[in-house]
Structures are given as C-alpha cells and as structure tokens.
Amino acid sequence: MTVPLLEVRNLRVEFPTRRGTLVALDDVSFSIAPGEVLGVVGESGAGKSMTGAAIIGLLEPPGRIAGGQILLNGRRIDNLPYAELRRIRGREIGAIFQDPLTTLNPLYTVGRQLVETMTTHLPLNPAQARAKAIEWLELVGIPAASQRIDSYPHEFSGGMRQRVVIALALCAEPKLIVADEPTTALDVSIQAQVIALLKSLAREKGTSMMLVTHDMGVIAETADRVAVMYAGRIVEIGAVRRVVQHAAHPYSSGLMGSIPPVGRRLDRLQQIDGAMPRLSAIPRGCPYNPRCPQVFDRCRVERPELMPAEGNLAACWLYDGAPQHA
Amino acid sequence: MSDAALRRPGALRRMLDSDLWWSFSHSPVTVASAIVALVCIGGAVLAPWIAPHNPFDLASLQLMDAFKPPAWEADGDPSYLLGTDDQGRDVLSAIMYGARVSLLVGFCAVLLSVTIGITAGLAAGYLGGTVDAVLMRIADIKLTFPTILIALLIDGVVRAALPREVHDQIALYVVIFAIGISNWPSFARTVRGSTLVERNKEYVQAARVIGISRARIMVSHVLPNVLGPVLVIATLNLGFAVLAEATLSFLGVGVPPTQPSLGTLIRIGNDFLFSGEWWITIFPGIALILLVLSVNLLGDWLRDALNPKLR
Amino acid sequence: MRDVAIQGVSPTFGSTGAGPMLETHDVARHFDVSRPLVQRLMAGEGRRLLRAVDGVSFAIARGTTLSLVGESGCGKSTVARLVVGLYPPSRGGVTFDGQDLAQARREAAQRRRMQMIFQDPYASLNPRWRVADIIAEPIRAFGLAQTRAQIEARVAELLTQVGLSPLDGQKFPHEFSGGQRQRISIARALSSNPEFLVCDEPTSALDVSVQAQILNLMKDLQARLGLTYLFISHNLAVVRQVSDRVGVMYLGRLVELAPAETLFETPRHPYTKALMEAIPDLEMTGRQRIPVGGEVPSPIDPPSGCPFHPRCPLANDRCKAERPEMIPARGTPQTLVACHAVEEGRDAA
Numbered sequence: 001m002t003v004p005l006l007e008v009r010n011l012r013v014e015f016p017t018r019r020g021t022l023v024a025l026d027d028v029s030f031s032i033a034p035g036e037v038l039g040v041v042g043e044s045g046a047g048k049s050m051t052g053a054a055i056i057g058l059l060e061p062p063g064r065i066a067g068g069q070i071l072l073n074g075r076r077i078d079n080l081p082y083a084e085l086r087r088i089r090g091r092e093i094g095a096i097f098q099d100p101l102t103t104l105n106p107l108y109t110v111g112r113q114l115v116e117t118m119t120t121h122l123p124l125n126p127a128q129a130r131a132k133a134i135e136w137l138e139l140v141g142i143p144a145a146s147q148r149i150d151s152y153p154h155e156f157s158g159g160m161r162q163r164v165v166i167a168l169a170l171c172a173e174p175k176l177i178v179a180d181e182p183t184t185a186l187d188v189s190i191q192a193q194v195i196a197l198l199k200s201l202a203r204e205k206g207t208s209m210m211l212v213t214h215d216m217g218v219i220a221e222t223a224d225r226v227a228v229m230y231a232g233r234i235v236e237i238g239a240v241r242r243v244v245q246h247a248a249h250p251y252s253s254g255l256m257g258s259i260p261p262v263g264r265r266l267d268r269l270q271q272i273d274g275a276m277p278r279l280s281a282i283p284r285g286c287p288y289n290p291r292c293p294q295v296f297d298r299c300r301v302e303r304p305e306l307m308p309a310e311g312n313l314a315a316c317w318l319y320d321g322a323p324q325h326a
Numbered sequence: 327m328s329d330a331a332l333r334r335p336g337a338l339r340r341m342l343d344s345d346l347w348w349s350f351s352h353s354p355v356t357v358a359s360a361i362v363a364l365v366c367i368g369g370a371v372l373a374p375w376i377a378p379h380n381p382f383d384l385a386s387l388q389l390m391d392a393f394k395p396p397a398w399e400a401d402g403d404p405s406y407l408l409g410t411d412d413q414g415r416d417v418l419s420a421i422m423y424g425a426r427v428s429l430l431v432g433f434c435a436v437l438l439s440v441t442i443g444i445t446a447g448l449a450a451g452y453l454g455g456t457v458d459a460v461l462m463r464i465a466d467i468k469l470t471f472p473t474i475l476i477a478l479l480i481d482g483v484v485r486a487a488l489p490r491e492v493h494d495q496i497a498l499y500v501v502i503f504a505i506g507i508s509n510w511p512s513f514a515r516t517v518r519g520s521t522l523v524e525r526n527k528e529y530v531q532a533a534r535v536i537g538i539s540r541a542r543i544m545v546s547h548v549l550p551n552v553l554g555p556v557l558v559i560a561t562l563n564l565g566f567a568v569l570a571e572a573t574l575s576f577l578g579v580g581v582p583p584t585q586p587s588l589g590t591l592i593r594i595g596n597d598f599l600f601s602g603e604w605w606i607t608i609f610p611g612i613a614l615i616l617l618v619l620s621v622n623l624l625g626d627w628l629r630d631a632l633n634p635k636l637r
Numbered sequence: 638m639r640d641v642a643i644q645g646v647s648p649t650f651g652s653t654g655a656g657p658m659l660e661t662h663d664v665a666r667h668f669d670v671s672r673p674l675v676q677r678l679m680a681g682e683g684r685r686l687l688r689a690v691d692g693v694s695f696a697i698a699r700g701t702t703l704s705l706v707g708e709s710g711c712g713k714s715t716v717a718r719l720v721v722g723l724y725p726p727s728r729g730g731v732t733f734d735g736q737d738l739a740q741a742r743r744e745a746a747q748r749r750r751m752q753m754i755f756q757d758p759y760a761s762l763n764p765r766w767r768v769a770d771i772i773a774e775p776i777r778a779f780g781l782a783q784t785r786a787q788i789e790a791r792v793a794e795l796l797t798q799v800g801l802s803p804l805d806g807q808k809f810p811h812e813f814s815g816g817q818r819q820r821i822s823i824a825r826a827l828s829s830n831p832e833f834l835v836c837d838e839p840t841s842a843l844d845v846s847v848q849a850q851i852l853n854l855m856k857d858l859q860a861r862l863g864l865t866y867l868f869i870s871h872n873l874a875v876v877r878q879v880s881d882r883v884g885v886m887y888l889g890r891l892v893e894l895a896p897a898e899t900l901f902e903t904p905r906h907p908y909t910k911a912l913m914e915a916i917p918d919l920e921m922t923g924r925q926r927i928p929v930g931g932e933v934p935s936p937i938d939p940p941s942g943c944p945f946h947p948r949c950p951l952a953n954d955r956c957k958a959e960r961p962e963m964i965p966a967r968g969t970p971q972t973l974v975a976c977h978a979v980e981e982g983r984d985a986a
Contacts, residue, residue, distance in 0.1 A: 043844035188871060537745065
C-alpha cells in the first residue's frame with residue numbers, strides 16, 4: 001500500500017465549557033490515499049464538519065485538538081504554528097465551504113482573489129497568474145471568463161459563485177481538498193453540475209478530496225471510500241459501494257434505509273427511532289446503543305473499536321471475532 | 327449529568343444554573359458594579375430608615391453644625407461622616423435622600439420611554455406601511471432635538487403657564503415627563519427592528535393561520551421575544567436619565583429645592599467649592615458617578631450576555 | 638385547441654364526487670419589489686414586480702396528497718401561503734371546500750379546518766412559550782375545550798399522538814431536537830381537528846433518519862384522520878413517498894401536473910426530466926447523468942414564452958414566443974403538461 005497523503009490518528013477534539021469538557025471528536029482515525037476521494041457522512045452534530053475543520057486548522061474556539069495526530073505526507077500538521085499552517089492551508093490543502101460567500105471576499109474582484117492565491121503559493125508573476133486565473137475560470141465553466149474575471153462575487157449567481165470557490169480552492173494546485181457540504185446551499189439541478197465538475201477536476205489533477213456532506217447521494221456518486229460518523233466517532237469506514245449496499249454497522253444500515261428512494265414508493269420508510277445524543281450526554285459503551293435494534297449487554301458497557309466487518313471496518317460488537325454474523 | 331436529573335429544578339436552582347448567572351459571576355467588573363449599584367439603590371430606597379439624620383427635619387437642624395468637614399478631617403464630627411452643608415445638614419443623609427429623588431425620576435422616566443417606545447415600535451414594525459412611516463418620522467424628528475433643550479422647553483412652558491406654587495408641586499412630574507418623552511425613539515427603533523425580524527418568523531405565521539388577531543399576536547407572541555434588547559437599553563438609559571435629571575437640576579430647572587436631588591446638591595455645593603468647603607459638592611458628585619457608572623456597566627454586561635453572537 | 642386547453646386546466650380535474658377539498662383557479666401572487674419612490678424617480682425606473690406565482694390551477698381531492706415540487710424561487714412556498722390565506726392573491730381565486738377562501742377565512746368554523754406545518758423547526762415555535770401552551774393555542778382560539786382540565790387532557794392526547802410524552806408539555810422548545818420540534822408543530826396543527834394540512838417543506842431542515850420518522854408519522858396521521866395534504870418540497874424522492882398527485886413548478890407556474898406514479902414513471906416536461914436526472918443515483922447502477930445546464934432565471938424578469946426555454950434542449954422559436962398552456966399530454970392523458978414540444982410530439986425519444 002502506498003503512503004497515504006493524509007493520515008488522521010486517534011484525533012480528539014474537545015470543547016471546554018463551564019459544564020465540563022465536551023468531547024466533539026473521539027478517537028477518529030482514517031487516511032486518504034493520493035488521488036482518493038473520501039466521503040464523510042453523518043447527521044448534524046455527528047462531527048463531520050469538525051473533522052474537516054480540524055484538518056485545515058480552522059477549529060472554532062474554544063474547540064481544540066486534545067489528542068491524536070494529523071499527518072500530511074507523513075509530516076505532522078496539527079501542532080504547527082499559525083503562520084506555517086496558513087501556508088500549508090493555501091498551498092497543500094484547499095477548502096470549499098457550504099456558503100461561497102464566506103470564502104470569497106466581497107470587496108475584491110474574483111480575479112484579484114485568484115491571482116493573489118496563486119502568486120502567494122506558486123512561482124508566478126501577476127501577469128502569468130492572471131492568465132492562469134482566466135484558464136481556471138474557464139475550466140470551472142464560467143462563461144466569458146476573460147470578462148467575468150473583473151467582476152465582484154455578488155455579481156455571480158449562487159451556482160457560479162460556488163464554481164469560483166472551486167477554482168479558488170484548486171488554483172494553487174493543492175494535494176488535498178477539504179470540501180464541507182459544497183452543494184448543500186445549491187438548487188438540485190445546480191448541485192448535479194457542481195458535483196460533476198468537482199469530480200472531473202479532482203480526477204484530472206490527481207487531487208485527493210475529503211468530501212463532507214449529509215447527502216448520501218452525493219457521496220455515492222463521488223467518493224471512493226466513505227466514513228460514517230456518529231456522535232463524534234467513525235462507526236464505519238469502507239469502499240463506498242460496500243457501505244451503501246451492504247452497510248455493516250446498524251447505524252449505517254439504518255441511515256441508508258431511511259433515505260427515501262426516488263425509484264419506488266414505499267408504504268413505510270425505515271426509520272431510526274430517537275435522536276443522536278447531545279455531546280453532553282453521550283451514552284457509555286457504544287454511543288448508538290440506545291437506538292440500536294441489535295443491542296446487547298456488551299454494547300452498553302464497552303466501547304467498540306473499528307474492526308473488520310463485511311469487507312468494511314465497523315465499530316460494532318456484532319463483528320467481534322464472530323464471522324458468523326457476517 | 328443527565329437531562330432528566332435537571333428537568334424540573336426550582337426557580338432558584340434554575341437561575342443559578344443559567345448562562346446569564348454564569349456570565350455574571352465570572353465577570354469581576356460586573357459583580358463589583360452590581361454591588362455598588364445595590365449599595366446606591368439600597369441606600370436611596372431605605373434612606374428614611376437608615377440615614378443617620380433627616381436633612382428635611384428643620385427641628386433637628388443645628389446651624390451651629392454648619393460647614394463641618396468630613397469626620398476624618400481635623401474639625402470633623404463623627405456623627406457627620408461626610409460633613410455638613412451651610413445649613414448644618416448631614417451631607418451623607420442628603421446624598422441618600424437626593425439619590426432617592428434622582429432614582430425615582432430616572433426609573434419613572436425610563437418607564438415612560440419604554441412604554442411609549444414599545445408601543446410605537448411594535449405598531450410600526452408589525453403593522454408597517456403608513457403607520458410605520460409616520461411613527462418613525464416622528465421619532466426621527468424627536469431625535470433632532472437634544473434632551474436638555476426639550477426639557478428646558480417643557481419646563482419653560484409649564485413655568486409660564488402655571489403659578490409658582492403649582493409648578494413646584496408638579497415640577498417632579500414635569501422633569502420625569504421631559505426626560506421620558508425625549509428617550510423613547512431609541513426604544514421604538516430597537517423594538518421595531520426586532521419586530522420586523524419576529525413578524526416573519528414561522529411561529530407568527532402559524533398564529534395568523536389560526537386567525538389570532540393582530541393585537542393579540544403583537545402582545546403575546548412578538549412582545550416577549552423583543553424584550554431582551556429593551557431590557558439592555560432600559561438599563562443603559564437609567565444611567566442616562568439620572569444624569570439628565572442631575573443636569574437639569576444643576577441648571578436650576580429640575581426638581582424643586584425642597585426635594586433636592588443629587589444634581590441639586592451638586593449645584594448648591596458648587597457655590598462653596600472655592601471657599602474651601604469642597605465636601606458639599608464633591609461627595610454628591612462621587613455618588614452620582616458611582617451610581618451612573620455601575621448601572622451603565624451592568625447594562626453593558628447585559629448587552630454582551632444577551633447577544634448570542636458574542637457568546 | 639384553445640378550448641381543449643381551457644378544459645384541460647379545469648380545476649375540478651380528478652376530484653372525487655364530494656368535490657375537492659381545495660381548488661385554485663389561475664391564482665397569482667405578485668410582490669412589489671420596487672425601490673423606494675424617491676430613488677425610483679431619480680433613477681427613472683418603473684415599478685418592479687416579482688411574479689412569485691403567476692397563474693396556477695389545481696385541485697386537491699379529499700383525503701389525498703398533492704405535492705408541489707420545484708427549485709428555490711419557483712413559487713411553491715408562496716402557493717402554500719396563498720391557500721391558507723396568509724397572502725391574498727393578486728389574481729385568480731382559491732376555493733376551500735367549495736367556498737371562496739377569503740370568505741371561509743372569516744368564519745372560525747371554517748378556519749379551524751385548515752392548518753399549516755412549516756419548514757424551520759427552530760422558527761416555527763415561539764421560544765418563550767411552553768410546549769403545552771403552543772399546542773393549546775388553537776384549542777383556546779377556537780374554543781374547542783372549555784375547562785383547563787379538558788385542554789390539558791387534549792394536549793396530552795395530542796403529544797402522545799405525535800410520539801412525545803405528555804410530560805413534555807411543561808418544557809420549552811429549546812429543550813427539543815429538530816425532529817421533536819417538528820412533532821410539536823404537527824401536534825399544534827392537529828389540535829384544531831383540521832381536515833386540510835399545508836406542509837411547507839416539513840422535513841427539509843431535518844436529518845434523513847429523522848425525516849423518515851416525520852414522513853411516517855404524517856402518513857399514519859393521514860390514514861387515521863383522513864387528512865388532505867398540500868405537500869411542498871424540493872426533494873423528489875420524498876415527494877414520491879407521500880403523494881397521490883404531483884405538480885412540478887418552475888418560475889411561478891405549473892409545468893406538469895400528474896398522478897404520482899405517472900409522473901415518476903413517464904415524466905413528460907423537459908424540466909421534470911431534468912429534475913429527475915439531477916437526483917444522485919444511490920442504487921449505484923453506474924448510470925451516467927447529464928445535468929441540465931444553466932440556472933433558474935430571476936422571477937422579476939422571466940424569459941418570454943415558455944419560462945424554461947433558455948435551458949430546454951427541445952426549445953424552438955415557438956417556445957420563445959408563446960407561453961404554453963397546461964393541456965393533457967399525448968400518450969399520458971392523465972398528465973397535464975405545459976410544453977409545446979410535448980404537444981407537437983417533438984419530445985419522442
């Protein structure tokens with residue numbers, strides 16, 4: 001196996017509050033190979049966005065990394081000083097967020113923002129960078145790019161803005177892109193365009209991607225592997241086709257089952273009763289145990305680690321040395 | 327700590343557990359302000375019972391005791407802690423009684439501002455259209471006149487219209503009215519702004535679908551949700567109103583000298599400042615500063631604590 | 638042709654013998670989005686109208702669900718507010734159980750029969766009210782229970798009905814998760830014993846596992862109480878699960894209206910087809926999707942003729958010039974579709 005581009009080991013993120021420390025991420029480990037797209041799914045509050053934020057070093061205070069390591073190309077980046085991290089963030093890790101307006105500076109033209117990013121991180125002079133910026137805008141499908149380059153972000157529609165953000169994230173040719181809900185704010189018909197674009201660009205440039213979303217459909221179309229998160233932990237990780245079609249963890253299979261299919265009408269959707277626990281009240285043992293239909297005694301006391309299950313890795317005692325469950 | 331355990335705690339327990347209390351108890355400046363404000367307000371409210379002397383009881387005044395310096399000065403008399411004025415009145419007691427008048431005027435003026443402001447703001451924000459335009463233009467016009475100018479104007483009119491005895495009797499109400507009437511636009515604007523946000527929220531639409539009347543929606547749905555900022559401005563405004571009253575009294579158009587407020591005391595003492603009897607004006611001044619500053623600091627804290635963005 | 642077209646839009650289409658629960662006849666709602674008068678005069682521009690809904694006709698039979706789907710800005714939420722009287726129509730009319738809506742809204746007895754569920758579970762409950770008071774508001778407003786004890790009993794019953802505990806009535810909304818709040822909203826809506834419920838994106842702010850809970854609950858309640866739903870959503874997969882009939886909206890107009898199965902099996906309008914194409918494929922069949930190009934134009938200045946023509950692969954000169962009417966589609970007469978290409982048979986593929 002090749003050296004992973006990104007490796008996250010036992011990452012733990014805490015939020016100190018006056019009612020005690022909340023553990024937002026607990027023992028999260030995964031890796032992304034060069035050129036690979038890893039999808040991270042989960043419901044709101046599962047910690048998927050927090051994982052992305054920790055990797056790009058943009059955890060919102062008072063959140064802090066309390067344990068574990070993040071390695072990019074074998075080098076630790078979780079303990080770097082701010083300035084160093086900033087350099088890496090532009091050059092080696094690109095970020096795409098849900099709301100394009102938070103990424104783009106409303107006071108500068110998109111061209112200026114692209115040029116600035118490129119001249120900061122690449123050996124280009126401003127004229128070269130500008131030519132390159134037009135190229136990028138054409139690449140992400142902005143019509144009349146050579147004219148639109150001098151427009152301000154508010155002069156673009158939502159879908160076009162997200163294309164500009166993609167260009168901005170990719171223009172310094174990073175090795176890894178962290179995309180946090182890149183299509184959630186867009187209309188259905190625009191979502192499809194943007195996903196197709198992201199996918200083809202990542203493939204073309206050999207960029208790795210961590211795609212954080214709650215939309216299983218987006219993951220199924222785009223990702224190579226998928227990590228399912230629940231209450232700040234990864235409960236299952238594996239090849240996307242395996243997880244979508246043969247989820248091992250009861251939570252993942254419940255999650256897949258509750259997605260309404262467009263192809264047929266069901267009398268009753270499969271539902272998971274209850275709700276994800278608050279961070280202040282994560283149950284002992286397996287965090288999913290109060291909602292799990294297959295719960296048994298051990299789940300309530302002992303926390304399961306990721307273990308081989310149905311070709312994936314799942315954090316579930318059903319698979320503890322008991323292949324007969326498979 | 328499970329949610330179930332905390333489900334129905336008593337009111338005191340709930341308060342001690344609230345975020346507001348937490349932010350309060352973790353801000354030393356705020357706690358200090360609260361103590362100072364409590365001392366000031368407590369001293370003022372309880373003056374008739376705890377003040378060492380009654381400065382208005384002519385029978386107990388001793389002209390011999392006039393111009394006594396504070397107790398720690400060479401000629402000081404321990405029974406007059408902060409000294410006495412030209413008529414032999416105890417400065418400390420006068421301050422306590424004066425603060426009473428100042429606070430009464432302040433509270434009533436703010437209450438008047440709040441009442442007018444909330445009514446106008448709710449109506450403007452919820453009803454919109456012409457009502458909004460008219461009310462907000464009135465508020466704009468109001469804002470172009472300084473408070474002191476309006477107060478002087480009202481006082482002047484009342485003075486000219488009424489005989490002197492009558493004027494002295496109602497002077498207190500005139501000051502309250504003058505200050506109260508000049509502060510409502512800030513409340514109206516804030517309430518209007520919050521109302522514009524709340525009226526488009528879905529809980530208001532849900533009430534409209536049921537057919538709840540507009541007046542009812544304004545009072546029972548919108549009002550409770552716009553009161554937070556009002557409380558903040560009211561606190562800040564209390565300090566302002568007390569100051570405005572002091573200014574007016576200092577200028578001689580405020581409360582009558584028979585009911586001296588802190589401002590009146592400062593004005594009276596001012597005459598003796600250069601003849602060496604500094605305590606007659608300095609101590610009421612310090613009391614005024616402490617009162618206004620502590621109330622304003624409390625208001626600042628409240629604004630920050632209630633602002634979800636800063637949390 | 639013209640006559641056929643008018644018959645085609647007849648709002649009684651598909652209703653039951655008892656007459657439909659709700660009908661709209663060419664209903665429209667325009668918003669004045671002009672700048673203030675002074676600025677307008679200085680810039681020398683006229684009034685600007687946003688045609689949020691521009692002539693929509695449909696009928697909902699008793700006990701059935703009609704869904705309206707479309708992207709943001711297509712006017713579906715405005716339709717929802719029109720049919721419960723939150724906005725008066727700028728043109729056309731709405732009839733509720735055969736009676737003019739404005740008239741029906743004036744009678745408490747009629748108003749009680751319609752209720753609405755909203756999208757945002759964080760904004761649809763008054764944060765300062767206890768849950769029991771929120772649910773009891775319609776009961777009190779319509780005088781449906783006299784004594785305190787009766788109201789309390791009814792609130793407890795409603796809470797149980799939506800899967801919450803009667804003890805939850807004493808809590809405030811912030812103590813609940815999004816899904817639980819949506820249950821509270823449903824309980825409030827049910828408390829006046831309505832027959833017609835307008836559901837404006839009731840699950841789009843919820844997580845998918847919670848969405849399933851709410852959709853199941855809504856289906857159960859419909860079966861048990863015989864409710865009629867107008868269901869607004871942008872999610873075709875959700876719509877398929879709950880609908881009897883589906884209307885697809887684009888830029889303030891219906892472009893296709895058909896029984897749910899017909900619409901999903903044989904979509905006719907190019908926009909409907911494009912929407913279906915845009916749904917990510919979870920079954921992982923490896924089907925290559927061709928996303929529709931372009932973006933939704935502004936409803937302030939919609940394209941001439943058929944509003945979809947700038948994005949439509951089948952558009953020709955007629956589409957640019959002439960606005961298509963809703964008429965029964967060739968081949969699937971159950972479907973009403975507003976498309977010249979379908980009418981002319983140019984869509985055969």
